[in-house]
Amino acid sequence: MTTVLITGAAGDIGTAVAGVLAERGYRLVLADHPDVAERLDELCSTLEAECVTFDVADEDAVAAVVERLGPFGGLVNNAGYQGVFTSIERYPLADARRVFEVNLLGVMNVLAAAARAMTGGAAVVNVASMAGVSGAPNMPAYSASKAGVIGLTKSAAKDLAPKGIRVNAVSPAFIGPGRMWETQVAQQAAAGSQYYAADPEAVAEQMIGMVPLRRHGSLHEVATVVAFLLSDDASYVTGVNIEVSGGSA
Numbered sequence: 001m002t003t004v005l006i007t008g009a010a011g012d013i014g015t016a017v018a019g020v021l022a023e024r025g026y027r028l029v030l031a032d033h034p035d036v037a038e039r040l041d042e043l044c045s046t047l048e049a050e051c052v053t054f055d056v057a058d059e060d061a062v063a064a065v066v067e068r069l070g071p072f073g074g075l076v077n078n079a080g081y082q083g084v085f086t087s088i089e090r091y092p093l094a095d096a097r098r099v100f101e102v103n104l105l106g107v108m109n110v111l112a113a114a115a116r117a118m119t120g121g122a123a124v125v126n127v128a129s130m131a132g133v134s135g136a137p138n139m140p141a142y143s144a145s146k147a148g149v150i151g152l153t154k155s156a157a158k159d160l161a162p163k164g165i166r167v168n169a170v171s172p173a174f175i176g177p178g179r180m181w182e183t184q185v186a187q188q189a190a191a192g193s194q195y196y197a198a199d200p201e202a203v204a205e206q207m208i209g210m211v212p213l214r215r216h217g218s219l220h221e222v223a224t225v226v227a228f229l230l231s232d233d234a235s236y237v238t239g240v241n242i243e244v245s246g247g248s249a
Contacts, residue, residue, distance in 0.1 A: 003027040004230065005065075005072045007056055007110055008079035010040040012178035013127060016219035017076055017226050022047045024227060029069050032079070056106030062113045071117035074230045077107045077149075078127040082180075085138045085187035096141035103145035108152055111167070115156075120164025125229045126153050130173040130245050138191040146171070150241050157239030166238040168229045173245035174207050174216040181216060212247030 004021055008014040009030035018028055028049035032040045037053050044051035050069060054061035056079045066072070083099040084092065107126055114124070131139055132146025150169055157167040175181060185207065189200040196203045208214060222244050228234055229242070 001025065001027045002073035003029060003069070003071075004074035004076060005029045005031060005069075005110075005114060006076040006078060007031045007106075008127075010036040010043060011078065011080075012180045012219055013172070013175070013222055014076070014078045015043055016223040017078065018043060018047055018049065020220070020223040020227050021230070022049070024231075026074070026230075029065075029072070031065065056110050057101045059109055059113075062110050066113045066117050070114065071119065071122075072114055073118075073122050075111065075114045075118075075122075075124045076127070076226055076230070077110055077124065079103075079106055079110075080127065081142075082183065082187075083139070083141045085191040087138055087191070087193065088140045091140055099141040099145050100148075103142070104148040104152065107149055111152075111156060115160055115163075115165060118160075118163065118165050122165045123230045123234070124156070124160075124165065124167040125226045126167070126169040127226075128153070128169045128171045128241060130171050130243060130248060133171055133241075133243060134249060137193050137195045138188060153241060154239045161238060166229075166234070168234070168237060168239070169241040170222060170225050170229070171241055171243045171245065172217060172222050173243070173248045174211060175219060175222055175244075176216040178219060210248060211245070215246065217244055217246055 004026045010032040030044050030049045031052045034053040052065050081102040084095050126149050128149040129146040131143040135143045153169040185200045185204045188196045189203045
């Protein structure tokens with residue numbers, strides 16, 4: 001039975017991925033920050049999974065988990081922090097540092113630690129974002145960090161190919177319902193810009209109007225793409241970023 005480590009497991013996407021992988025027979029190690037330990041415990045109890053807490057940017061903590069529970073046949077690098085919503089000229093540098101620490105350095109740290117113990121046939125999926133593909137207004141740090149995840153994915157895929165380890169990414173666009181969707185709609189409305197209205201309901205309509213399929217994607221639709229990339233069905237796929245975007249560019 002393949003063991004998969006999922007970071008950011010208590011979040012919307014992490015929980016959806018965990019549910020799909022559990023249904024498909026994977027053994028799961030679910031990880032998140034200690035601040036959400038209660039929510040993580042509930043998920044682990046429901047799915048009968050191993051539960052661990054750590055900060056993804058903490059090298060020692062991540063290494064200890066890999067040593068105790070690894071090696072892993074799969075890794076879903078999903079932990080992330082959206083940061084504040086404001087334009088570049090007002091963006092607080094301290095918050096940007098935290099965004100990069102979690103979204104990019106954290107992904108790199110977990111990937112490096114897991115890869116050191118992985119063997120041939122293992123697979124990694126990094127959760128990036130369409131914000132990293134095309135840039136999102138009022139989200140300069142987040143957009144830059146997710147662009148970094150895509151670049152890291154392509155580089156790591158080349159580095160780990162000799163070991164037979166595949167590394168890919170997924171870039172969701174507008175995904176809902178859930179905390180992530182509600183937060184983004186509310187924060188974009190509050191940020192004030194030429195791109196979105198000041199009313200959250202109007203912002204939601206504007207976002208949907210930007211998607212060629214005219215709807216937001218579901219958490220399940222992201223999770224099944226992640227599951228595909230982890231599976232043997234994607235055995236010749238590496239270094240790829242799949243845009244789960246409903247046609248958004």
